[in-house]
Amino acid sequence: GSIYEWVRYHRLHHAHFGTDCDPYNYRRGFLHAHLLTRLRQLSAHQLGLLEQVDVADLEADPVVMFQKKFYWLLYGVVFLLLPLNAPLEYWGDSVLSSVFVIGFLRYLVVLHAAWLVESGICVWGLKPGEKYPADSNIVFILAKTFWPHYHYLVPQDYKSGEYGTYDCGCTTAFIRVWAALGLATDLQTVDTATAQRALAEAARTHVSVSKALAEQIKKQRLPEGHYLKR
Numbered sequence: 699g700s701i702y703e704w705v706r707y708h709r710l711h712h713a714h715f716g717t718d719c720d721p722y723n724y725r726r727g728f729l730h731a732h733l734l735t736r737l738r739q740l741s742a743h744q745l746g747l748l749e750q751v752d753v754a755d756l757e758a759d760p761v762v763m764f765q766k767k768f769y770w771l772l773y774g775v776v777f778l779l780l781p782l783n784a785p786l787e788y789w790g791d792s793v794l795s796s797v798f799v800i801g802f803l804r805y806l807v808v809l810h811a812a813w814l815v816e817s818g819i820c821v822w823g824l825k826p827g828e829k830y831p832a833d834s835n836i837v838f839i840l841a842k843t844f845w846p847h848y849h850y851l852v853p854q855d856y857k858s859g860e861y862g863t864y865d866c867g868c869t870t871a872f873i874r875v876w877a878a879l880g881l882a883t884d885l886q887t888v889d890t891a892t893a894q895r896a897l898a899e900a901a902r903t904h905v906s907v908s909k910a911l912a913e914q915i916k917k918q919r920l921p922e923g924h925y926l927k928r
Contacts, residue, residue, distance in 0.1 A: 702756050702766040709751045710744070711816060712853055719747055722816035732810075732817035819846035851908050852915070854886040856925070877925050885925045892918045 707721065714720040721740055722731045740748065756762045765772060781800045785791035791799075814821075849858050859867020876882035892914045900910040921927075 700766045700769045701762045702753065705756055705762075706748060706751050706753055708815075709753075710748050712850070713751070714747065715850055719744060724817065724819045728817055728820035731820055732813050735816075736813070819850075822846055851911055852888055855888055856885045857887050874925050887920065887924070888915060889918065889920070 711720055711722050716723060716725055721735050721744055723735075724731045778801070781804070782796050785796045785800060786793065848855075852858065856873045857865040857870050859865075859870045863870070873882055873885065877885055888911070893911070896907065896910040896914040899905070899914065900907045903910070
């Protein structure tokens with residue numbers, strides 16, 4: 699879908715994470731969070747909550763609104779016609795091969811990679827003793843580092859990348875490029891000292907880690923142009 703719709707749904711997901719109001723509720727298992735939720739309509743209550751999601755910043759963004767308005771035209775040209783044209787014109791592939799590999803197979807891989815944004819916590823964030831199907835799925839022979847939990851604690855950290863990377867993923871690199879060009883502003887992150895103070899505060903006062911982090915982030919002062927420094 700469009701940037702606009704994706705962000706709306708993802709904000710609803712974060713606002714009601716792990717509850718029945720969350721359309722991608724991981725507590726219902728990997729299959730639900732990854733696939734079944736895409737095949738079902740939102741409940742009336744969820745639709746009401748979706749309408750309450752604040753999207754004023756999106757509606758003020760000309761790039762987001764342009765893509766929303768011309769989504770299907772851009773989809774046909776950028777996602778289908780141009781990719782299919784490359785193997786046909788430059789590599790000498792057959793129409794059938796191009797449609798299968800560049801069309802169906804690529805679309806399938808991209809979809810599942812994108813869906814892992816909401817369902818990945820079932821794979822990498824399982825708590826000891828939980829028995830979701832993905833716990834024994836040999837497809838996911840990956841270390842469970844519990845990295846999704848940080849994403850839900852500090853969703854605004856631009857360094858928190860896809861599939862467990864931090865400060866070195868493709869998404870982070872692109873955000874830095876856009877920021878250097880002036881197309882992205884007010885990049886947020888959490889430095890090590892702030893995270894350490896928050897953990898110490900949570901241990902000392904017994905408040906939740908999320909609350910301690912929120913308080914310490916308010917006191918954090920990031921240097922200007924920090925996103926250009928490694």
